[in-house]
Amino acid sequence: GGAVRFEDVHFSYDPDREILKGISFEVPAGRTVAIVGPSGAGKSTISRLLFRFYDVSSGRISIDGQDIRDVTQESLRAAIGMVPQDTVLFNDTLAYNIRYGRHGASDAEVIEAAHLAQIDGFIQHTPKGFDTEVGERGLKLSGGEKQRVAIARTILKAPPILLLDEATSALDSHTEREIQDALDRVSRGRTTLVIAHRLSTVIGADEIIVLAAGRIAERGTHGELMKKR
Numbered sequence: 081g082g083a084v085r086f087e088d089v090h091f092s093y094d095p096d097r098e099i100l101k102g103i104s105f106e107v108p109a110g111r112t113v114a115i116v117g118p119s120g121a122g123k124s125t126i127s128r129l130l131f132r133f134y135d136v137s138s139g140r141i142s143i144d145g146q147d148i149r150d151v152t153q154e155s156l157r158a159a160i161g162m163v164p165q166d167t168v169l170f171n172d173t174l175a176y177n178i179r180y181g182r183h184g185a186s187d188a189e190v191i192e193a194a195h196l197a198q199i200d201g202f203i204q205h206t207p208k209g210f211d212t213e214v215g216e217r218g219l220k221l222s223g224g225e226k227q228r229v230a231i232a233r234t235i236l237k238a239p240p241i242l243l244l245d246e247a248t249s250a251l252d253s254h255t256e257r258e259i260q261d262a263l264d265r266v267s268r269g270r271t272t273l274v275i276a277h278r279l280s281t282v283i284g285a286d287e288i289i290v291l292a293a294g295r296i297a298e299r300g301t302h303g304e305l306m307k308k309r
């Protein structure tokens with residue numbers, strides 16, 4: 081299960097400015113759709129609507145045919161795993177932060193998830209935040225490492241739907257490739273909506289939707305889109 085459908089979705093944060101101007105697309109169960117487009121196009125707004133941080137102004141978003149407004153917040157959160165662009169971690173061990181994805185997970189499962197996300201070795205340490213007390217096991221984590229903690233958490237949670245906000249632009253190319261590998265691993269076989277900044281990172285998506293100023297400007301596979309350029 082887990083097919084996601086947007087039907088003629090309009091959305092405004094403020095009444096005088098429409099941000100999404102009639103967006104329709106479907107992510108069939110188990111497939112991957114990527115949303116790309118310039119900054120300000122409305123990409124993150126799409127992910128916020130799917131998570132119901134906001135409700136659509138008009139139109140409909142459904143999962144397996146059911147309007148997400150008819151689903152409890154609890155089951156919506158259980159169905160969707162989000163790897164956000166900027167992960168905020170609890171001031172506790174990375175193992176605790178990973179286990180947050182599924183509280184009943186065993187130590188072995190936590191270690192396996194950490195391994196798949198390539199953060200083995202320091203999961204008993206705590207993240208060093210900006211203004212948190214840092215003990216002797218405090219660890220200054222880079223953006224990429226924090227994102228890998230979020231990936232490990234999502235691997236453990238194993239939700240049917242994944243919402244990936246790629247923030248790889250600020251990372252060096254080696255780290256970017258590692259994160260990409262980890263994301264590819266976690267999205268295999270799941271319904272995945274990727275918010276991407278560049279076409280080159282979503283070559284394998286079943287469909288790429290190019291968003292411009294709140295409208296779908298182009299759509300197709302990577303090969304189809306490249307042919308038009």
Ligand code: ADP
Binds near residue numbers: 093094099124126
């Ligand atoms: P993208 O992810 O493509 O960069 P966003 O979805 O974040 O774009 O933003 C689309 C537009 O909505 C931008 O013009 C942005 O300024 C505006 N916007 C985003 N969040 C809010 C908000 N909370 N209130 C008002 N406007 C917002």
Ligand code: ADP
Binds near residue numbers: 160161162180233237
């Ligand atoms: P639980 O069901 O264990 O009480 P939550 O429903 O708060 O936990 O969150 C479960 C999962 O959903 C966690 O893995 C968390 O990362 C993710 N999640 C919940 N809310 C958000 C959010 N606002 N942004 C990103 N991820 C979230």
